[in-house]
Amino acid sequence: MMQSLGQKLIFPGSFFLSLLLLTTAALSQDAAPAAAPTPQAPAYTPKFRGDPAHSDAEAEALAYMRVVMRAEVGFNKHYGHYATSLAQLVHSGTFTQRMVNPDRGDYIVGYRSKKDNFALTMTPKALDAQHRSFYAENDGKIHADDAKAADSDSPVVETHHF
Numbered sequence: 001m002m003q004s005l006g007q008k009l010i011f012p013g014s015f016f017l018s019l020l021l022l023t024t025a026a027l028s029q030d031a032a033p034a035a036a037p038t039p040q041a042p043a044y045t046p047k048f049r050g051d052p053a054h055s056d057a058e059a060e061a062l063a064y065m066r067v068v069m070r071a072e073v074g075f076n077k078h079y080g081h082y083a084t085s086l087a088q089l090v091h092s093g094t095f096t097q098r099m100v101n102p103d104r105g106d107y108i109v110g111y112r113s114k115k116d117n118f119a120l121t122m123t124p125k126a127l128d129a130q131h132r133s134f135y136a137e138n139d140g141k142i143h144a145d146d147a148k149a150a151d152s153d154s155p156v157v158e159t160h161h162f
Helices: 002-030 056-079
Strands: 107-114 117-124 133-137 141-145 156-159
Touching: 056 107, 056 117, 056 133
Parallel strands: none
Antiparallel strands: 107 117, 117 133, 133 141, 141 156
């Protein structure tokens, strides 16, 4: 009788220990894996003092706009009106044939012109915090918008006096 009592005392203890180990193992298998860290865009390093860009893609878009704006000023001085197409700007200032292509990496160029004014837009392929839209006219102001296509009512981020 003593032996069976001893077995009863041992059996329940080992049963609960086994149950605890199985439960712990099952819970560890069902636990969700730790969330992978969200990749962050590398911090943007401004290219010059007062650089309004938020990313390298924006810096490239703004640089393109500055080249077009300078080319328009030179074209207007030479011909007495603004170019009616980007192709007309080739060899005006530093504007090259390659720059006529409206696909500028993360951005698409938009260009409208009349002889007394022009409008240049840089529309990102994906509008987000690192890719704002930009707008400029012959007044030398570059406007930016992070929620919609930029226009003359969008905040001015840069002003040029060519």
